[in-house]
Amino acid sequence: TEGCAGCGCGAGGCGGQGAAPVVDLGTVKSEVRRAVVEAVVAVVPVDDEVVFVAPHEVLPLMRGLTDADPGALQSTYDEEGPELWALRVRRLR
Secondary structure (H helix, E strand, O other): OOOHHHOOOOOOOOOOOOOOOEEEHHHOOOOOHHHHHHHHHHHOOOOOEEEEEEOOOOHHHHHHHHHHOOOOEEEEEEEEOOOOEEEEEEEOO
16 A cells, blocks of 8 residues: 555555655745755654655755765655655664
8 A cells, every 4th residue: 555645655644653754845835845854854863754745856955964964864765756756764863
């Protein structure tokens, strides 16, 4: 079973037990999108993850965070467009 937005959490929807939270960046104004990503990532516990979904490429929003602390985050795509992008981000430290 795929989770909401195709995140692949397998919990029958991202509200399931142990499912990574999903942040829909398509609903966030572009002027504050980077700040929202930074704020969400800042509160993700070590060894936990969050999924960012958007109707556009998500990885560029992460560049500032990955450049500031190389190796602190790991990201993989659950979906890579063209209509929906889902980037799973895990905090490593």
